[in-house]
Amino acid sequence: MHKTKIVLVVGSLLIAVALFGEESVGDLKVDPSIIPAELANAAVLLRERALIDNLSVDIVESLTTEVGPRRMGTEGDRRVIAWSQAKFRELGFDRVWTEEVALERGWIRGEATAEIVSPYPHNIVMTALGYSVGTEGDLVGEIVEFETFADLEAVPEGDSLEGKIAFVSYSMNDYVLKPGDGRMSAYGEGGKARGRGHVTAAKRGAAAIVIRSVGIDNNRYAHTGSGYGYVDGVKKIPAAAISPPDAVLIQNMLKRGGPVTVKMNFTSEITGPTKGANIIGEITGREDPGHYLVLGAHVDSWDEGTGALDDGAGVGSMMAAAAFIGQMETRPRRSVRVLLFAGEEIGFYGVNAYHEAHKDDLHEHLLGAEVDSGGGRVHTLISGVGEESLPYVREMYKLVAPLGIDWSDANDSKGSSDMSVLGRAGMPALSFMQNSNDYMKYHHTPNDTFDKIIPEDMRYLTAAYATMFFLAAEMDLDFRK
Amino acid sequence: MHKTKIVLVVGSLLIAVALFGEESVGDLKVDPSIIPAELANAAVLLRERALIDNLSVDIVESLTTEVGPRRMGTEGDRRVIAWSQAKFRELGFDRVWTEEVALERGWIRGEATAEIVSPYPHNIVMTALGYSVGTEGDLVGEIVEFETFADLEAVPEGDSLEGKIAFVSYSMNDYVLKPGDGRMSAYGEGGKARGRGHVTAAKRGAAAIVIRSVGIDNNRYAHTGSGYGYVDGVKKIPAAAISPPDAVLIQNMLKRGGPVTVKMNFTSEITGPTKGANIIGEITGREDPGHYLVLGAHVDSWDEGTGALDDGAGVGSMMAAAAFIGQMETRPRRSVRVLLFAGEEIGFYGVNAYHEAHKDDLHEHLLGAEVDSGGGRVHTLISGVGEESLPYVREMYKLVAPLGIDWSDANDSKGSSDMSVLGRAGMPALSFMQNSNDYMKYHHTPNDTFDKIIPEDMRYLTAAYATMFFLAAEMDLDFRK
Numbered sequence: 001m002h003k004t005k006i007v008l009v010v011g012s013l014l015i016a017v018a019l020f021g022e023e024s025v026g027d028l029k030v031d032p033s034i035i036p037a038e039l040a041n042a043a044v045l046l047r048e049r050a051l052i053d054n055l056s057v058d059i060v061e062s063l064t065t066e067v068g069p070r071r072m073g074t075e076g077d078r079r080v081i082a083w084s085q086a087k088f089r090e091l092g093f094d095r096v097w098t099e100e101v102a103l104e105r106g107w108i109r110g111e112a113t114a115e116i117v118s119p120y121p122h123n124i125v126m127t128a129l130g131y132s133v134g135t136e137g138d139l140v141g142e143i144v145e146f147e148t149f150a151d152l153e154a155v156p157e158g159d160s161l162e163g164k165i166a167f168v169s170y171s172m173n174d175y176v177l178k179p180g181d182g183r184m185s186a187y188g189e190g191g192k193a194r195g196r197g198h199v200t201a202a203k204r205g206a207a208a209i210v211i212r213s214v215g216i217d218n219n220r221y222a223h224t225g226s227g228y229g230y231v232d233g234v235k236k237i238p239a240a241a242i243s244p245p246d247a248v249l250i251q252n253m254l255k256r257g258g259p260v261t262v263k264m265n266f267t268s269e270i271t272g273p274t275k276g277a278n279i280i281g282e283i284t285g286r287e288d289p290g291h292y293l294v295l296g297a298h299v300d301s302w303d304e305g306t307g308a309l310d311d312g313a314g315v316g317s318m319m320a321a322a323a324f325i326g327q328m329e330t331r332p333r334r335s336v337r338v339l340l341f342a343g344e345e346i347g348f349y350g351v352n353a354y355h356e357a358h359k360d361d362l363h364e365h366l367l368g369a370e371v372d373s374g375g376g377r378v379h380t381l382i383s384g385v386g387e388e389s390l391p392y393v394r395e396m397y398k399l400v401a402p403l404g405i406d407w408s409d410a411n412d413s414k415g416s417s418d419m420s421v422l423g424r425a426g427m428p429a430l431s432f433m434q435n436s437n438d439y440m441k442y443h444h445t446p447n448d449t450f451d452k453i454i455p456e457d458m459r460y461l462t463a464a465y466a467t468m469f470f471l472a473a474e475m476d477l478d479f480r481k
Numbered sequence: 482m483h484k485t486k487i488v489l490v491v492g493s494l495l496i497a498v499a500l501f502g503e504e505s506v507g508d509l510k511v512d513p514s515i516i517p518a519e520l521a522n523a524a525v526l527l528r529e530r531a532l533i534d535n536l537s538v539d540i541v542e543s544l545t546t547e548v549g550p551r552r553m554g555t556e557g558d559r560r561v562i563a564w565s566q567a568k569f570r571e572l573g574f575d576r577v578w579t580e581e582v583a584l585e586r587g588w589i590r591g592e593a594t595a596e597i598v599s600p601y602p603h604n605i606v607m608t609a610l611g612y613s614v615g616t617e618g619d620l621v622g623e624i625v626e627f628e629t630f631a632d633l634e635a636v637p638e639g640d641s642l643e644g645k646i647a648f649v650s651y652s653m654n655d656y657v658l659k660p661g662d663g664r665m666s667a668y669g670e671g672g673k674a675r676g677r678g679h680v681t682a683a684k685r686g687a688a689a690i691v692i693r694s695v696g697i698d699n700n701r702y703a704h705t706g707s708g709y710g711y712v713d714g715v716k717k718i719p720a721a722a723i724s725p726p727d728a729v730l731i732q733n734m735l736k737r738g739g740p741v742t743v744k745m746n747f748t749s750e751i752t753g754p755t756k757g758a759n760i761i762g763e764i765t766g767r768e769d770p771g772h773y774l775v776l777g778a779h780v781d782s783w784d785e786g787t788g789a790l791d792d793g794a795g796v797g798s799m800m801a802a803a804a805f806i807g808q809m810e811t812r813p814r815r816s817v818r819v820l821l822f823a824g825e826e827i828g829f830y831g832v833n834a835y836h837e838a839h840k841d842d843l844h845e846h847l848l849g850a851e852v853d854s855g856g857g858r859v860h861t862l863i864s865g866v867g868e869e870s871l872p873y874v875r876e877m878y879k880l881v882a883p884l885g886i887d888w889s890d891a892n893d894s895k896g897s898s899d900m901s902v903l904g905r906a907g908m909p910a911l912s913f914m915q916n917s918n919d920y921m922k923y924h925h926t927p928n929d930t931f932d933k934i935i936p937e938d939m940r941y942l943t944a945a946y947a948t949m950f951f952l953a954a955e956m957d958l959d960f961r962k
Contacts, residue, residue, distance in 0.1 A: 220928045306730075
């Protein structure tokens with residue numbers, strides 16, 4: 001079946017070479033002393049198959065349609081644990097299991113309404129940040145704007161903001177446009193007020209904190225996200241994000257010089273302990289099953305969209321990449337595992353539990369990667385491996401280069417998102433950098449839905465990981481060295 | 482002040498010519514026997530001033546910030562009537578007045594919630610179409626999909642849809658992409674189910690009708706809009722639009738083969754008679770004040786956004802264009818009036834009342850135009866004038882051609898939106914066609930907000946109308962001939 005499909009691929013000069021078993025692959029001149037020709041050709045076949053197979057997209061469709069929102073500790077979370085196991089089995093994984101993850105507190109979002117009371121009445125779009133307390137009825141206060149989190153921090157601790165609503169209007173867009181500043185650093189900057197603003201504002205007496213949503217869109221949705229929890233001895237104040245258009249609206253009113261008063265009401269509530277699970281699927285290695293390559297994504301999502309880009313795209317691409325490896329003629333030499341982590345959005349619960357449980361066998365994890373930047377086009381490969389294995393990885397890269405992927409010499413990847421916890425603990429990693437424009441527009445909003453998935457980009461993403469991890473599973477390398 | 486600003490304009494070779502009073506304007510070779518050089522040069526000065534003056538944008542900011550949503554018959558409508566008069570006066574219009582418009586019934590939107598009950602539970606985004614009845618509690622029904630309105634019409638009248646929710650899934654996007662089909666015809670096609678679906682579905686027994694939003698975006702907002710009212714003897718069923726992502730979600734569930742059940746609940750209510758007003762501002766002509774050129778826009782908006790593109794952009798560009806004409810050294814020869822119409826969105830109430838009241842003086846309306854396609858870039862001028870005056874209008878066009886505007890030979894414009902009512906009644910008209918991409922993404926949703934305005938495009942739009950209507954007010958033409 002695969003061969004039939006493959007000959008349909010237009011424009012791939014590599015196919016003929018692959019089918020006839022030449023030692024070099026097109027113009028890429030893969031060194032057969034590093035990657036045997038037969039293996040290189042098998043990798044090309046796998047890659048080209050992944051480019052024409054929509055499995056990764058179909059998985060996201062299934063996840064977002066059949067499960068939908070799935071914040072850890074909610075009913076959707078319980079559904080996704082069942083869905084994941086069933087999907088792994090359907091895709092032919094050899095072993096499927098779950099590992100329990102404890103969550104010390106749950107959270108109910110409740111309903112949120114907000115309005116500008118004066119000088120001009122408007123309903124505005126506001127959403128509670130994760131694990132915020134509720135407002136206990138209407139909370140009415142005058143807005144005090146801070147353009148950055150640093151401006152809020154610069155206010156001396158005390159009661160100068162008493163009864164006020166602190167408003168951090170930092171716009172990720174403005175920051176992104178500055179030359180030399182990357183999108184991820186702009187996201188990190190925005191994350192400061194989102195993560196710590198409620199404590200910082202409370203220490204200055206504020207009744208609540210509201211931030212402009214951390215994202216690059218101008219849709220009238222608020223981007224939720226998680227604070228880092230409350231601090232003992234500091235008043236627990238509500239924390240919320242408002243949509244970019246409503247941030248502009250408030251700023252335009254403030255420019256007129258008079259006070260701007262906002263009323264907010266949300267019924268969020270922190271609840272008791274609960275639990276979830278990491279879900280793991282394995283393609284078991286034919287020769288060395290006790291060593292494995294790990295492909296990660298987080299299975300939870302925020303609760304207002306259906307989590308298509310964050311992180312359905314990761315779930316779909318990683319499950320499909322491993323499934324494609326499992327559909328080769330033989331099992332790979334070593335095992336390939338897909339780790340679907342619980343509770344990334346609310347504080348890396350799944351990966352932290354995994355790390356704790358697998359400290360003693362972390363050495364069996366040979367190489368890891370995670371997709372958690374949406375389904376956008378892959379453009380650069382960054383490795384994070386030992387000096388001895390680096391030339392091998394560089395040679396493996398030649399087999400994904402035809403996907404339009406550049407090579408980075410940095411060799412400092414720890415893996416992204418959850419996987420970086422294991423990467424920092426010593427597990428070798430690699431990352432394909434992606435175009436994250438859409439991700440930064442839609443993630444953490446009701447607008448993160450299946451229609452935002454671009455199938456061709458998903459196939460490229462899946463092909464990239466399938467190819468690299470197939471090679472990594474076949475070759476006898478210790479990526480730590 | 483204007484000259485100081487004008488010399489700052491980069492790249493306009495016309496400026497020097499305009500300032501020094503040459504008979505030809507750059508390479509455009511305006512025929513001085515048709516447009517005297519002094520007049521052409523004044524038009525260029527006006528045009529270039531409009532390109533660097535942000536007044537049109539400032540007006541939209543003021544309208545959307547200080548008034549916001551303003552559906553006819555609501556509190557926002559009462560606010561915008563006051564705002565409009567104050568703004569006209571602030572801008573130096575010579576006469577400002579209102580003309581009452583009766584509205585035989587009001588409407589309360591109320592709250593709307595909806596969810597897919599089975600096979601997979603999801604909250605979805607639904608909004609009532611204008612003047613729909615409410616659901617009177619939860620309305621639960623199985624979805625029956627029709628890909629087009631014609632497919633629904635093809636079902637024989639009777640009770641075959643009894644208890645069902647008819648779902649017209651027509652996507653304007655798919656239609657737009659077909660070669661030869663224009664965007665406006667795609668919009669018109671979508672408008673059929675929006676306008677008449679509730680009657681057509683009721684005649685087949687349906688309990689409600691739901692349409693995919695008529696728009697080209699994929700944001701999780703429903704686009705509201707107005708039905709054409711209920712018909713005596715046909716059951717009044719609720720009519721609603723759902724967001725494009727939720728339409729896709731339902732379609733993906735339907736593809737699985739089983740029934741899809743939706744629960745909807747909205748508290749909309751049709752109420753008793755009320756009234757509003759058209760607001761009119763005039764720059765009174767210095768020689769022939771009893772004949773006037775009319776620039777139109779509708780002052781009402783839908784009630785979920787702040788009506789920035791629909792039709793704040795029209796209000797801002799037309800008010801600013803006339804204000805700029807009023808700020809020339811002398812008043813124009815004939816009057817220029819800005820007509821801000823009430824109740825366009827809910828059925829052209831303002832312009833119909835205006836037409837009724839001004840039937841006997843319609844001949845005093847020499848030429849009309851309306852902006853109601855957002856604030857996007859102007860690209861083509863279409864006239865709708867008599868054969869004798871056409872060569873003059875063609876010559877006037879040369880003075881807006883440097884804005885990157887093409888000329889259409891069709892000469893069949895009736896003016897757009899409200900103004901087409903007067904155009905069909907015999908008033909000459911012209912229209913600048915615009916890029917309506919953003920309009921079709923955002924209008925009729927909560928997302929139609931000030932941040933969607935692109936200032937440079939608004940300045941081009943304003944410059945185009947200011948230039949043409951300045952010339953039309955100065956030149957002694959009867960555009961009917």
